[in-house]
Amino acid sequence: MGYKMLVPRTLPLKRNEEKATEFKNKFQVLYEKEEVWFYDESGFTCDIKPRKQWALKGSKPISYYLGNHVRCNLLGAVCPSNRELETLLMPYTDAAVFQIFLDHMNNATNNKRIILIMDNASWHKTKSLNWHNIIPVYLPPYSPDLNPIEELWKVLKDAICYICPPKSYDELCDYLQEILQPFFKEKNRVKSICKIGY
Numbered sequence: 359m360g361y362k363m364l365v366p367r368t369l370p371l372k373r374n375e376e377k378a379t380e381f382k383n384k385f386q387v388l389y390e391k392e393e394v395w396f397y398d399e400s401g402f403t404c405d406i407k408p409r410k411q412w413a414l415k416g417s418k419p420i421s422y423y424l425g426n427h428v429r430c431n432l433l434g435a436v437c438p439s440n441r442e443l444e445t446l447l448m449p450y451t452d453a454a455v456f457q458i459f460l461d462h463m464n465n466a467t468n469n470k471r472i473i474l475i476m477d478n479a480s481w482h483k484t485k486s487l488n489w490h491n492i493i494p495v496y497l498p499p500y501s502p503d504l505n506p507i508e509e510l511w512k513v514l515k516d517a518i519c520y521i522c523p524p525k526s527y528d529e530l531c532d533y534l535q536e537i538l539q540p541f542f543k544e545k546n547r548v549k550s551i552c553k554i555g556y
Contacts, residue, residue: 370500377498382556385504388473388495389439389554395463396552397435397476399451400511402534404428404524430530432514433459435474436507436552441545443510445538447531453484464490475505506552513551514538 388394404426413419433455434445444466448455463474471491476482478496502508517537524530541548 367503369503373500374498378501378504381498381501381504384495385475385554385556392471392473392493393437393467394439394473394475395435395437395442395444396505396507397433397459397474398505398507398511399431399433399479400514402430402432402515402518402530404526404530428524428527428530430527430534431455432511432534434507434510435459435463436510436548437472438506438549438552438554441549443541443545443548447534449527451479451481453481453487456481456484457487460487460489460492463492467491477502477505504556506554509551509553510541510548 385394411419429449431448431451432445433448433451434443436443444463446459446462448458463472469491471493473495474492475495475497478499482494482496497504514534514537518533524533
């Protein structure tokens with residue numbers, strides 16, 4: 359009858375659809391004229407939420423966790439039009455760390471003018487930031503679905519092995535680098551995951 363089981367996509371109740379539509383229209387104009395990148399940060403921990411796994415009937419599988427809150431932050435920007443991806447792994451995120459990423463992006467794009475679309479985190483709006491030739495554009499509040507790099511974060515989190523999770527910050531960073539490597543080599547994969555759906 360045309361039905362199938364689907365997991366609903368979550369959206370914040372506070373989302374303003376009028377502002378989201380206004381942004382989509384603005385983006386279409388930008389995308390035709392400029393090189394547009396989408397930026398975001400995502401946190402990864404050693405304590406990975408267990409998922410369903412094969413087990414003998416009657417058995418009770420166990421998923422151990424460290425409980426020491428080891429966390430690594432992945433800062434990333436993707437350009438869907440040219441399939442490029444830039445990332446940095448950091449122990450935390452603030453204005454100083456974001457400046458390191460801006461410097462990295464400026465070098466990676468050869469100091470040319472680019473548009474960087476991001477959310478409204480306070481450190482993205484710090485007055486002392488040196489943007490180089492990067493033009494910041496902010497997403498409407500509560501609109502993570504308008505940032506295609508969010509889809510990449512989901513893929514990476516699904517790829518982390520929950521059976522043998524990393525046990526230290528360094529091991530977590532090494533693990534993330536290993537998972538990220540194919541995305542730098544297989545650019546079509548970046549484009550297929552980070553599609554712009556508007």
